[in-house]
Amino acid sequence: MQSAVTVLGLGPMGRCLARAFLDAGLSVTVWNRTPGRDRELVERGAFGAASADGAVAASPLTVICVVNYDASDAVLRTEPVTRALKGRTLVNLSADTPGRARDTGDWAERHGIRYLDGAIMTPTTTIGTPASVYIHSGPEDLYAEHRAVLEALGGTHTHLGEDVGRAAAYDIALLDVFWTAMAGYAHAVAIARAEGISARELAPFAQGIATILPPLFEEMAAEFDDGGFSGEGNPLTSGLSTMTHVVHASQEHGIDAGVMRAIEATARRTVELGHGTDGYIRVAEVLGRRA
Known part of the structure; x- marks a missing residue:
């Protein structure tokens, strides 16, 4: 496994990524546009670069987040x-749209930069632990080449395909x-509060509703695909x-019902399009129709 990685961007997530790489024993170079954010990481053994191109070199x-x-x-x-990135590998773990990911992939190809896109699907507190989840897309051989370093971040890593925008699409x-x-x-x-029910009182029942959803997701996915x-x-x-009931109850208490509306x-x-006897997932098919 290669022993060196650069992290660009030292916001909350970037700092966690750099710490995880350090904990895994890698040589880590860090850079952030705002000076000073690398202090703790440098104290832990990271190299603080004076410039982004110096960090890349x-x-x-290079992982940017x-x-x-x-x-x-x-x-x-x-x-x-x-120029510094030419011939090197860039993994972009920033969040944006699939179109932006593909545009960045095209830019990287034009400049001789080996490019993988990705997304982090769990909070900063999970980075470096088995609970973290990462998704990646782009050339499979490139992912395989750097997989061991990426897996130093802990958790599960999934390569979703060669289309560089696929990870962003999942995200x-x-x-x-x-x-x-x-x-x-x-x-x-x-x-609930308008009706005299505290959030703590509601929470256990809300959690019960949440447990209903996973099997429904699987069932509805099969219905939609088939x-x-x-x-x-x-x-x-x-x-x-029942949706109308929620809207009416909101109106009675002067609560904005825009989302439910x-x-x-x-x-x-x-x-009205004739799908009243269908299941709810029919809505997704209607939403996807082009006028």
Whole structure:
């Protein structure tokens, strides 16, 4: 296994990545646009580079993790850094859209940079532990070459395919699940409080609802991929009625029901298109239709 890696970007996640590499015994070079953030890492044995291109030149593999691709472009697409990256491998663990990932892949290819895209699917506290989850996409042979170093970060690593935008596509889809669920929970807490129920009182029951979801995800995935859309036992018309209840209860307490109104409107449109006896996952098919 190669013994050196560079980390660009020392925000909360970048610092955790660098620590994990250090803990695994690798030679780690770090750089951050804002000076001073490398102090703790340098004290632990990392090399603090004075410039981004100097950091890149120190290792065959560079990992960048910043807030988005605007931020990573500002670092990578400067002449000194682009030149230093030529012939080396860049792994971008910043978060952005699949289109931005593919654009960066095209840029890397034009400049002779070996490129892998990826995403971190778990919080900073999991980095370096078995609980962390990473997804990667890009050339499979390149991933295989650097897999041992990446696995020094701990947890599970999955290569999702040669399409460099595929990891970002998974990331966006899974963030969609996460944030809509978080929005639903926040709205539920608001309604519960208006009815005199504390968040702590609601939480165990909310957790019970959450345990229903994993088998439903699997069942609905099969229905969607197979085109079955069975609504036996819970047709969309029944679900639509309960969505309306949530909207009405929100209105009674003056609580913003914008999120549920959007969900209700999409379900109603699906029913109006003649799919009222189908299961809820039919909504995904309707959402994906091009006008």
